[in-house]
Amino acid sequence: MGVLQWFDDNLVSMVDGVAFGLLLFTLAVGLSLVFGMMDVLNLAHGTLYLVGAYAAYSLSDGSLLGLAVALGVGLLVGAAGGVVLAGMTQPLAGRGHLDQAVLTLGVSFIVADVLASAYGAEVLPADPPSALRGSVSVLGHTYPVYRLVFIAVAAALALVVWALFERSSLGALVRATVADRDMVRALGVDTRVVLFAVFAFGAGLAALGGVFGAPILGPGPGVDETVLVLSLVVVVVGGLGSVSGALLGALLIGQVQTLGVAVVPEYAPFLLFGTMLVVLAVRPAGLVSLTKRQTA
Amino acid sequence: MISPVVRRAGLAVLVLGLAAAPFLVDEYAIQTMSRILVFSLLAMSVNLLTGITGLPTLGQSAYFGVGAYTAAIVSTTVTDIGIVALLVAGALTALVALPTGWVAVRARGVAFLMITLAIGEIAFSAAVRWKAVTRGTDGYSGIPAVVPLPGMPSLQLDGLVYYWVLAVFLVLFVLMRLLVASPFGLALRGIRDNEARMRAIGYPTTGYALAGYCVAGALAGMAGSLYVSVQRFVSPGDAGFEIAALALLAVIIGGVGSMWGACVGAAVVILTRDYLGGYVAGRASLLLGILFVAAVYLLPRGIAGVRARWPVRARAGAQA
Numbered sequence: 001m002g003v004l005q006w007f008d009d010n011l012v013s014m015v016d017g018v019a020f021g022l023l024l025f026t027l028a029v030g031l032s033l034v035f036g037m038m039d040v041l042n043l044a045h046g047t048l049y050l051v052g053a054y055a056a057y058s059l060s061d062g063s064l065l066g067l068a069v070a071l072g073v074g075l076l077v078g079a080a081g082g083v084v085l086a087g088m089t090q091p092l093a094g095r096g097h098l099d100q101a102v103l104t105l106g107v108s109f110i111v112a113d114v115l116a117s118a119y120g121a122e123v124l125p126a127d128p129p130s131a132l133r134g135s136v137s138v139l140g141h142t143y144p145v146y147r148l149v150f151i152a153v154a155a156a157l158a159l160v161v162w163a164l165f166e167r168s169s170l171g172a173l174v175r176a177t178v179a180d181r182d183m184v185r186a187l188g189v190d191t192r193v194v195l196f197a198v199f200a201f202g203a204g205l206a207a208l209g210g211v212f213g214a215p216i217l218g219p220g221p222g223v224d225e226t227v228l229v230l231s232l233v234v235v236v237v238g239g240l241g242s243v244s245g246a247l248l249g250a251l252l253i254g255q256v257q258t259l260g261v262a263v264v265p266e267y268a269p270f271l272l273f274g275t276m277l278v279v280l281a282v283r284p285a286g287l288v289s290l291t292k293r294q295t296a
Numbered sequence: 297m298i299s300p301v302v303r304r305a306g307l308a309v310l311v312l313g314l315a316a317a318p319f320l321v322d323e324y325a326i327q328t329m330s331r332i333l334v335f336s337l338l339a340m341s342v343n344l345l346t347g348i349t350g351l352p353t354l355g356q357s358a359y360f361g362v363g364a365y366t367a368a369i370v371s372t373t374v375t376d377i378g379i380v381a382l383l384v385a386g387a388l389t390a391l392v393a394l395p396t397g398w399v400a401v402r403a404r405g406v407a408f409l410m411i412t413l414a415i416g417e418i419a420f421s422a423a424v425r426w427k428a429v430t431r432g433t434d435g436y437s438g439i440p441a442v443v444p445l446p447g448m449p450s451l452q453l454d455g456l457v458y459y460w461v462l463a464v465f466l467v468l469f470v471l472m473r474l475l476v477a478s479p480f481g482l483a484l485r486g487i488r489d490n491e492a493r494m495r496a497i498g499y500p501t502t503g504y505a506l507a508g509y510c511v512a513g514a515l516a517g518m519a520g521s522l523y524v525s526v527q528r529f530v531s532p533g534d535a536g537f538e539i540a541a542l543a544l545l546a547v548i549i550g551g552v553g554s555m556w557g558a559c560v561g562a563a564v565v566i567l568t569r570d571y572l573g574g575y576v577a578g579r580a581s582l583l584l585g586i587l588f589v590a591a592v593y594l595l596p597r598g599i600a601g602v603r604a605r606w607p608v609r610a611r612a613g614a615q616a
Binding site for chain 1: 395396399402403405406407411415417421422425537541544545548552581582585586587588589591592593596
């Protein structure tokens with residue numbers, strides 16, 4: 001009885017956690033793949049979310065068409081941003097991660113400043129399309145429609161990404177490039193195209209997350225940082241360069257950030273680090289470790 | 297090489313200039329110089345990890361913040377004696393660095409960078425939300441003027457606070473130089489250059505990295521304590537991501553691995569933010585972003601790297 005009651009009390013938090021976790025997945029998977037594939041640490045990743053979220057804020061007029069336009073624009077701008085970042089970091093490939101980190105950090109500072117001067121210093125919560133506003137009753141709890149739709153769409157997206165990378169021949173090519181770039185090149189594949197494509201894909205996905213996520217985590221100064229840190233934690237917890245790891249990590253961190261904060265609010269500031277600590281203590285390479293899979 | 301005489305003369309001029317500064321420049325400038333010295337200590341702490349040990353960090357702002365809040369609480373509720381706040385801040389920060397560092401030093405390279413970034417961001421959110429201790433986003437104000445040592449008067453003037461900061465800076469700078477040149481410092485360099493070989497010789501490299509992490513934490517904490525002496529105010533922003541990013545930028549600009557380079561880099565960063573930022577009101581982060589990008593493309597080995605190349609060019613010129 002007690003367990004059921006507890007479950008019922010926290011159902012809303014748990015569903016919120018799933019929505020937030022899936023949002024984190026769309027963000028973290030790009031970061032993880034770009035690092036795993038291109039060996040580039042992109043600290044401007046949160047900026048791509050911000051761009052997508054501002055696109056949603058500017059272009060959404062309350063209709064579904066507005067959302068679709070925002071999605072298209074966000075995806076294009078995000079992918080273009082990914083190509084630019086890939087081009088900027090390529091010349092630094094031989095100089096180690098520190099220079100890439102500082103460069104992308106600089107880019108994020110510049111873009112954040114430009115966006116802040118264009119949109120102001122306030123957080124601008126974007127409204128979901130009017131067709132998806134309101135709330136429904138689920139098992140005796142009222143819940144916003146948009147979040148349920150978001151969960152469905154993001155789950156489908158996660159499935160597509162997973163199938164694309166783990167089950168398609170295109171994904172096999174990408175994973176092969178991660179594992180042994182020289183060998184893939186020797187097979188006659190221009191690995192640079194693969195690298196740029198993955199960067200554009202990951203960046204576009206982050207911007208897409210921004211468009212979808214704007215009503216949940218609205219655009220504003222500092223949001224790029226929040227998104228970056230959450231994505232990094234997800235990637236570290238899940239395991240670098242792995243799609244299923246990113247999904248697992250994202251769902252876990254989603255629950256920690258909503259259910260955990262609801263259940264033990266007094267420990268809220270330390271929950272994120274505590275989770276990371278426990279996971280890394282048990283599995284230093286993250287939940288899904290690529291190196292382990294390679295040896296198996 | 298620059299001849300030892302020239303080098304010593306240059307050093308003497310620099311120290312004299314630093315000592316005479318309060319008589320030469322206005323109050324705002326002297327406060328800025330204090331901030332540069334404080335920030336130099338933070339940059340040195342980042343450099344000990346990033347440059348010497350080869351562990352790139354974006355989390356030293358966490359320890360800077362712990363030190364700053366510790367000093368703020370100690371000076372407000374216990375004693376306004378600066379040396380006490382400084383040492384308590386250093387010790388407590390080293391203590392905090394132990395468990396957090398234990399997690400971080402299990403990783404290397406980018407994973408280390410990611411974990412430290414998360415540590416920094418969690419410290420920031422703790423500073424915002426743990427209102428009972430930090431007073432949240434209102435910030436911690438009402439901190440009394442610092443009394444450096446027992447029996448001394450409290451320092452009301454910015455010029456006098458500057459001397460306190462300068463004295464601590466010089467002591468810590470010399471200590472850091474000694475540490476880096478010591479067998480311990482060499483072991484840290486060994487971890488950076490070839491960890492596998494260090495382990496094979498019998499060094500417990502993770503233990504050394506953790507010890508280095510705690511020392512770097514203590515240094516950042518003491519920098520935070522001095523920051524409180526200068527500003528007499530702390531807010532969560534002082535433990536935030538921007539501070540960590542700027543400290544890393546200072547190290548990159550100065551030249552990774554060079555302690556004096558880190559200090560020069562700190563001066564460049566603070567002057568850009570506090571002086572140039574004033575001319576283009578509110579666009580300081582745009583300027584800093586451009587500085588980040590420019591530093592990567594134009595100064596691949598930092599200012600210290602440029603200096604290291606000068607004598608070679610001069611010699612080549614002399615031969616021609």
